[in-house]
Amino acid sequence: MKAKNPDTRALSVPQGPVPVRPLDELTIPPDLDGRNGVNRADPARLQITADTDADAIRCFLTEYDRSPGTYRIYQRECERLLLWSLIDCGKPLSSLNRQDFEGYLNFLADPQPAALWCGPKAERITERWRPFVGPLSESAVLTAMAAINSLMSYLVDAGYLLGNPLGLIRQRRRKMSAEVGGPLRAVASTEEVEKIERFLDPQMWQAVTDAIEAMPKDAERGRDEYERARFIAATLYMLAPRAGELESHRMNSFREERGLWWWHVVGKGGKKAKVPVADDMLQALIRYRKYLGLTAVPRRDDMTPLLVSVKNGSPITARRLNQILKKIFNSAADLLPDDAEHKKEKLRAASAHWGRHTGITAKLDSGIDERFVQKDARHTDARTTQRYIHEEEERWHEEAQKQRLQWTDKNKKSD
Template sequence: MNSDYTQWLPKNSKVPTNVMHDDLVACIRHIIQFAGSLDTMSFYRTELNRFLAWCWLIKGQSICDMRRESIIEYIEFTIFPPASWTSPHADYAFLKNEDGTLTQNPKWRPFLQSDSSATAQSTITNTFARLSAFYRTLVSESLIDHNPVQAIRQKNTYKKKGDGTKAPKVLTDDQIVYCLKVCERLSDEADVIDSNKAFIHAERALFAFSIGLGMYLRVSELVWSENYRPTHSDFHKDSDGHWWFRTIGKGKQERVIVVSDDVLAALIRYRRILDLPDLPTASDTTPLIMSLGNGTWDNEKDWFSKIVPITDTAIMWKLFKKIFSLAREAMIKEGRIEDAYELLCASCHWLRHTGISNDVQTRAVEFVRDDAGHKTSQTTWSYVHATHRERALSKKKPTYLIK
């Protein structure tokens, strides 16, 4: 491994060239171990290519300087990479010239724009596994004296050992509070700097989070599609004064959901932000969740007539990921490390699980079943569980004291 790879190293990193060169050689040495399986080798090459770029250009450190917290930062980065690091096409990193030499491809980016699968449990677990294997190699070669990934794998929620049970994919009450607080904080900050677009972004996030949690909505039930176009008119009041929400879920099955006081308050707040009457009528065509990416909010004049719906679920996935990311940062600042780490693999579907899990403890199971759109009560009963935290706290109160 005496080849000189200096020409392939980035020029805009604060990491010394010789250090980056050693990092690259260590990665190549690890990758070629899998030469017998081209697929495996390709997976490791892709992962380490991303990791090196992040270490050098974002973190500004060598791979040998990474610690547990650094790996967590990298995982979060892969879940929600910036637009400048993504591409709609899977371009080759290098182009082969006629003389057989290679040239860096300026169109190459570390992530695909369609990599929403990066939020999936299996993908995150694979990232941990590949990085852990890489650091085991570095330890065996005495290039580093510890495996920063292994310290996380033993304590996080990505891989469970023992009785084979999985941690429930629900948010704790504290995590919910932090998510709501970051949305309100963004709204307050936007109001201070008088940014209409940032203000609407924050209020839209708060409303989407509230109805996703309060009505167990799937992400597909928040956006317009060929089968369903949700508007504010889907909220309606019956003759007894109770509010309901109509939606079409999996299997094109229509259902109506009880609207709680919390959800109704969130709806009123959101509609006031949009300069609408507090409560919708049967003729209200306002999209349930509106798009903010079409330049509508860059000019406040006549904005209401330009409201258009969201038709891409990926936008909602990213919106919720941003909420979880900001909540995680807030929790870390206040020393809530373990709770913060759990939010790394949280998704908008966790809101549905959380709402059902909370309500099934206080409402009749058949009512929750109908609101959730479950075919049988048995499915709803599966949400009756205690999280690991609740299970531990249940034994904290002393029963017998030794004197």
């Protein structure tokens, strides 16, 4: 039997009245644009300038235009939901109900037909662009639903929607037994504190620093990459930033106030905060700046990117930062001993955001007061910070080692 041509199969999938295109290129028929969505609130309550679902989504995304990393995630998830609503459900996003969202959860775990929804990564402007590369993992589904819940809650608060149907699913899942499987498990109960596991322990972090120190330094480009890698590692470990924050901020975000140094950061949702710069972090900043030929510390008008391209001095993107760290993490994995295979696998799976988790965990492990770690991490809820505390589990696990397996081998001959 001859294999089907995948390109021909993709072309044979009917596109319907709405093509699979990014939000900024989408043309939506009037009967699907949401003006008459069944979940629309009284227009007198409207707090945003939005007549259609697409306009409402754009208003939501504008709230995050100063947080590039968050913006990209929310844009991706909003586009996926909107396209699915229009193409699979044949209804506006503002008409989706609770049952629709349950169907969407299942769709995320297996987007079908794959030829219509999935494809290799491509530029948004090309016809090859697709919303998915393939089925989402359970953690990716969780990320997607968190983003969508933020969208729906925003539209309710803005007076655009009457209610948030996704919230009904979250309440129901809270009451369900643990034996329920599938992607719906990703909508976890808020009553359970799930510990953060995507961090590097001291042995793994030591391997990361060893991998950086092993980087070639003979040529100028090698030294550029080495010094930048040192500064990246120091910043992640000491300040616990998000990747998008390193992309968007400049050197003047480091400021001295009454003899103390702080990192002023605009984080998720445009929230402003400041993080204390410990002496070791200040020395790392001075070292990197002096290598770049800058003054030891920045002035208020210093618009130099925090992380610069070794090619042209332009700011590196969050995506490029992730690529740099992926290479370092893979090298670090090779430095771990053979009996740490599970840690090798974790390092190879690690991404830039693991650096933030590692920094927050290291702060708690070093004995910094939990209240101040919450401020450093910029967590609104103390329970979020508590997810990084593993001391009780470690003691619990240590106690378990007191129990030994009693086994008598009757076939063993006595000496």
